[in-house]
Amino acid sequence: xDKKRLLFVMNNLHCGGAEKALVSLLxxxxxxxxxxxxxxxxxxxxxLKQVPKTVxxxxxPSAYSxxxxxxxxxxxxxxxxxxxxxxxxxxxxTKVYKSESxxxxxxxxxxxxxxxxxxxxxxxxxxxxxxxxxxxxxxxxEKVSAHYKLGMIHSDYEALGxxxxxDLHYFEKFTYIATISEQCVAVLQRNFTxxxxxxxxxKNITAVQLIHQLAKEPIAFTKSALDLVTIGRLVPLxxxxxxxxxxxxxxxxxxxxxxxxxxxxPMREELRQQILHLQLTEQVFLLGLLENPYPYLEQxxxxxxTSKYEGKSVAIDEAKILGKPIxxxxxxxxxxxxxxxxxxxxxxxxxxxIANAIQFFVENKAITTTLRQQLALEEMxxxxxxxxxxxxxxxxxxxxxDHKQNEN
Numbered sequence: 001x002d003k004k005r006l007l008f009v010m011n012n013l014h015c016g017g018a019e020k021a022l023v024s025l026l027x028x029x030x031x032x033x034x035x036x037x038x039x040x041x042x043x044x045x046x047x048l049k050q051v052p053k054t055v056x057x058x059x060x061p062s063a064y065s066x067x068x069x070x071x072x073x074x075x076x077x078x079x080x081x082x083x084x085x086x087x088x089x090x091x092x093x094t095k096v097y098k099s100e101s102x103x104x105x106x107x108x109x110x111x112x113x114x115x116x117x118x119x120x121x122x123x124x125x126x127x128x129x130x131x132x133x134x135x136x137x138x139x140x141x142e143k144v145s146a147h148y149k150l151g152m153i154h155s156d157y158e159a160l161g162x163x164x165x166x167d168l169h170y171f172e173k174f175t176y177i178a179t180i181s182e183q184c185v186a187v188l189q190r191n192f193t194x195x196x197x198x199x200x201x202x203k204n205i206t207a208v209q210l211i212h213q214l215a216k217e218p219i220a221f222t223k224s225a226l227d228l229v230t231i232g233r234l235v236p237l238x239x240x241x242x243x244x245x246x247x248x249x250x251x252x253x254x255x256x257x258x259x260x261x262x263x264x265x266p267m268r269e270e271l272r273q274q275i276l277h278l279q280l281t282e283q284v285f286l287l288g289l290l291e292n293p294y295p296y297l298e299q300x301x302x303x304x305x306t307s308k309y310e311g312k313s314v315a316i317d318e319a320k321i322l323g324k325p326i327x328x329x330x331x332x333x334x335x336x337x338x339x340x341x342x343x344x345x346x347x348x349x350x351x352x353x354i355a356n357a358i359q360f361f362v363e364n365k366a367i368t369t370t371l372r373q374q375l376a377l378e379e380m381x382x383x384x385x386x387x388x389x390x391x392x393x394x395x396x397x398x399x400x401x402d403h404k405q406n407e408n
Contacts, residue, residue, distance in 0.1 A: 013045030155311035234265030239306035245351025
């Protein structure tokens with residue numbers, strides 16, 4: 001049997017939930033069935049070295065770089081190469097970029113100038129997957145020849161603040177658009193009623209056995225009275241202001257603890273200054289990006305997730321896999337992952353509420369034991385999600401979805 005040709009399109013493989021989910025999927029695919037190409041707009045990121053050797057990493061579209069560098073550098077480089085269309089597109093791109101403050105809408109508005117500068121991708125695929133909203137999805141529709149096409153939305157569409165009218169043109173052309181939780185599916189169906197049958201659930205792929213294996217790797221870790229871990233990109237929506245507020249309150253209460261933050265991002269220096277200002281240098285530690293964060297998860301007492309919104313958190317799933325009691329803020333899709341008081345503790349988006357929950361866990365050991373027992377019973381494997389990719393690649397449809405539709 002001939003192998004099916006698959007293409008995955010992504011911005012880069014920097015540390016993030018979508019990027020980690022893509023790498024986990026690539027590690028899980030059956031390469032006896034598939035020949036897989038990966039196209040990254042920027043061939044970089046912490047997870048790049050984790051891409052299986054069987055995956056063919058394509059060259060990034062060279063013209064994309066003109067929209068990923070400073071305006072002056074891009075214009076000079078294009079001028080020297082006599083690339084006049086790129087010059088005009090880069091000028092128009094910059095004008096729109098500066099006039100639009102919302103990052104998501106900005107990406108939607110500027111894509112047409114990037115697209116006008118990019119050639120179509122050579123070759124034909126059985127299935128092409130745009131693995132993230134905006135550029136990867138749009139590229140998949142406009143620049144790729146494929147029998148079937150799958151788009152991905154990795155968050156709550158409404159929370160992203162995107163314009164549905166701009167996306168409808170692309171979404172209509174996908175075979176399916178997948179997202180990562182039932183709540184996220186419902187949000188998309190509410191915003192795109194004319195194509196509501198195109199939206200499907202595709203949970204983030206988690207390599208359960210690999211996570212357990214990596215968690216056993218030795219690290220230089222000295223156990224303290226209480227160890228907490230939070231994983232996430234250092235951006236405002238991850239709620240690190242709430243985390244530091246909670247840490248300050250825990251310190252004032254006299255609790256001895258160490259709180260490890262794993263991740264990087266534009267807020268790193270701001271958070272470092274806040275830690276100094278709040279005199280939390282002996283309690284809160286910025287560890288940066290770690291290729292293997294799992295030994296810290298394994299060693300910690302509780303996992304604390306302070307996000308203000310998520311689609312579906314990969315870090316929460318990883319904490320569940322390692323059986324860690326979880327304290328999580330009440331963002332819109334949290335109940336897709338956590339059952340309050342059964343598989344975790346959901347609290348309001350407030351530093352005091354987070355601190356109170358941590359104190360409660362410390363004082364009620366039986367609760368944390370019960371949570372660990374409940375997590376041990378939860379099925380965390382995602383082989384069924386990989387099978388959805390297999391079905392779409394082979395037949396362009398989901399047999400399970402067709403079965404449900406026939407029952408209605």
